[in-house]
Amino acid sequence: MATPGGMIRALHRGTLAQNMVMDRIFSGIQPTGTPHLGNYLGAIQNWVNLQEKYNSVLYSIMDLHSLTMPKESAVLRQNILDTTAAILACGIDPRKCFLFRQSLMKCTGQNNDGNVGLLTYPVLQAADILLYKSTHVPVGEDQVLHLELAQDIAQHFNKKYGEFFPVPKAILSTTKKIKSLRDPAVKMSKSDPQKLATVNIVDSPEEIVLKFRKAVTDFTSEVTYDPSSRPGVSNLVSIHAAVTGLSIEEVLHQAIGLDTARYKMVVAESVIQKFTPIRNEIKKLQEDKTYLIKVLEAGAEKAKELATPIYQEIRRLVGFQ
Numbered sequence: 495m496a497t498p499g500g501m502i503r504a505l506h507r508g509t510l511a512q513n514m515v516m517d518r519i520f521s522g523i524q525p526t527g528t529p530h531l532g533n534y535l536g537a538i539q540n541w542v543n544l545q546e547k548y549n550s551v552l553y554s555i556m557d558l559h560s561l562t563m564p565k566e567s568a569v570l571r572q573n574i575l576d577t578t579a580a581i582l583a584c585g586i587d588p589r590k591c592f593l594f595r596q597s598l599m600k601c602t603g604q605n606n607d608g609n610v611g612l613l614t615y616p617v618l619q620a621a622d623i624l625l626y627k628s629t630h631v632p633v634g635e636d637q638v639l640h641l642e643l644a645q646d647i648a649q650h651f652n653k654k655y656g657e658f659f660p661v662p663k664a665i666l667s668t669t670k671k672i673k674s675l676r677d678p679a680v681k682m683s684k685s686d687p688q689k690l691a692t693v694n695i696v697d698s699p700e701e702i703v704l705k706f707r708k709a710v711t712d713f714t715s716e717v718t719y720d721p722s723s724r725p726g727v728s729n730l731v732s733i734h735a736a737v738t739g740l741s742i743e744e745v746l747h748q749a750i751g752l753d754t755a756r757y758k759m760v761v762a763e764s765v766i767q768k769f770t771p772i773r774n775e776i777k778k779l780q781e782d783k784t785y786l787i788k789v790l791e792a793g794a795e796k797a798k799e800l801a802t803p804i805y806q807e808i809r810r811l812v813g814f815q
């Protein structure tokens with residue numbers, strides 16, 4: 495039975511508090527400038543909803559992960575601030591979640607230098623998730639395999655050292671994979687060399703119209719939803735439903751009588767409506783660098799407070815201390 499002294503010691507070590515599994519949301523985004531429509535619909539829109547529903551929510555700007563596609567340091571620095579401005583503008587509220595840079599949490603007070611092992615992509619991602627004992631990870635479909643590694647590592651650790659990590663579960667949005675507008679067989683991606691394939695949150699209304707006008711569909715002019723046989727037009731229907739908050743049936747109903755060419759303009763308009771206030775807010779936030787840096791620093795402090803006792807307990811369980 496726990497004695498009061500033992501209890502206090504346990505609390506001090508964090509054991510009791512950490513063994514109680516509480517729901518904790520964790521997710522992250524690489525700072526590749528401002529996010530695109532896929533990031534927004536696959537992840538960020540969900541993040542905004544989840545910060546309202548959960549008490550412990552952490553979102554991280556994954557600057558270490560972004561080193562897999564190296565950039566000049568000045569570009570990286572700017573991208574970090576732009577990504578921060580963008581996700582704040584999308585509705586992420588630093589009073590409801592911890593928003594911080596990944597690199598501010600790593601190698602601090604831990605006496606270990608960064609190395610290739612640390613940067614090995616999916617392992618680093620698993621470490622990010624587990625370091626906070628996260629229970630839920632809102633991501634797009636392309637991250638599910640990475641998350642499975644985190645689940646395996648958690649289970650392996652628990653088997654060896656006793657139940658410690660919750661096994662983190664993915665939270666997928668209904669639009670878990672937004673496709674390229676130029677090739678609906680592949681996902682929309684920041685690194686797509688085809689400029690018209692990816693809609694960025696800060697694109698002007700003219701650019702958005704152009705990208706949707708050129709979106710690859712097929713030779714049937716009617717608007718229907720069948721992702722396997724009509725991936726191009728179905729991608730437009732998914733986007734339309736997700737940005738308006740309507741169901742697939744409702745947007746299909748609205749599209750009755752429209753051919754795909756006209757429907758593309760309806761979808762473009764709905765995306766413009768969604769992104770215009772966000773774009774304006776991003777511009778405002780980008781002008782206040784000091785604020786952005788302050789938000790990230792405050793978030794890092796709070797994330798560190800959360801992670802430190804967990805990290806110490808991991809070290810103790812493993813036998814490092």
Ligand SMILES: Nc1ncnc2c1ncn2[C@@H]1O[C@H](COP(=O)(O)OC(=O)[C@@H](N)Cc2c[nH]c3ccccc23)[C@@H](O)[C@H]1O
Nearest residue numbers: 521522523524532533536537619633634670671672681682
């Ligand atoms: N076309 C698309 N359709 C739907 N969703 C999409 C699309 N493109 C991107 N996403 C989602 O956007 C989020 C951020 O993408 P990143 O590539 O920066 O995301 C990445 O590169 C991660 N490895 C960052 C990361 C590092 N550590 C983590 C720990 C937990 C969660 C995430 C992370 C992701 O949720 C991604 O699934």
